[in-house]
Amino acid sequence: MKRIWLILLSVLLLSACGLDPVMPEVGTPEPENKIPESVDQAAENDIEAEEPDGxxxxxxxxxxxxxxxxxxxxxxxxxxxxxxxxxxxxEGHIAVYEDNGGTVILRVYRLGESRAELVKEEPEFYEEYTPTAEELQALKPISLYYQLPIAAGDQVKGMAVIQTDVQVETPYRNFDGAILLEQTSEDGAMLRSYFVKEFGEVKREFKMTEGEEEYIVTSSLESIE
Structure with a gap:
């Protein structure tokens, strides 16, 4: 019974993290009294359209x-x-492949002006996901993954935002200013997730009590390549 619980509940721990992308810069136009060099204006407009802001x-x-x-x-x-x-x-989408040694889960997120939404989730995914822009836009939101601004009392990832400025320890490093999310089931089992700006999700914790025994399962950021 204990093993079945842990295997099932470990799925709950499979849920991602981040650094700001390096965005392309658009060149400064030449003064009007000079003849500008030949520029592919359409390509430049495409770069500006791809660049996220705010x-x-x-x-x-x-x-x-x-x-x-x-x-x-x-x-x-x-x-x-x-x-x-x-x-x-x-089109503002991000694919995250999570491999726990038993399976690979693909999750695709869509980033908007203030919300990141989960739009695709598929277990046992062992290929490279290469959709067209049209296929991405056709994906329907499944759940809210994250939002900005965020404050205590908000709900993201199906969890409550408990605090927005906590400390969290991981093998990679210790973090300040982490955002703590928490979810408690009817039987008292608790799932926690810690988010840090510039890294994303850095730690997950699951705790449950069965009889007099307490089970704790953690996943903590260890390295980045």
């Missing part, structure tokens, strides 16, 4: 940088350790 740019800070591989140390369960691989997609 809260959308800030939302990128809660995901890993494009191409990043982050490893999380697991304790308390064989599936608690996992690797996240992050890939940026067109």
């Amino acid at each position: 809260n959308e740019a800030d939302l990128y800070a809660y995901f890993m940088e494009d191409g990043t591989i982050a490893k999380y140390k697991g304790e308390g369960n064989e599936y608690a350790a996992f690797t996240l691989r992050t890939t940026y997609l067109p």
Whole structure:
């Protein structure tokens, strides 16, 4: 019974982290009294359209940088350790592949002006996800993943925002100013998630009591490549 609980509940721990992307800069136009060099104006406009600004740019800070591989140390369960691989997609979408050694789960997020929404979630995904822009836009929101601004009492990832300025320890480093999310089930089992700007989700904790025994499962950021 204890093993079944831990395997099922470890799925709840499979849920991502970030650095601001390096955005392209648009060149400064020549003064009007000079003849400008030949410029592909259409291509320049495309660059400007792709560049996020305002809260959308800030939302990128809660995901890993494009191409990043982050490893999380697991304790308390064989599936608690996992690797996240992050890939940026067109039209403000981000794909995150989570590999816990038993399966790979693909999650796709859509970033808007103030919200990051989960729009695709598929377990047992062992290929590279290469959708067209049209296919991405056709994806329907599943749940709210994150929002800005965020404050205590808000609900994201199906969890309550408890605090917005806590300390959290991980093998990678200790963080200040973390955002703590928490969810408690009817049987008292508790799931916590810690988010840090410039890194995203850095730690997950699951606690449950069965009889006189307490079970704690953690996944903590260990390295970034």
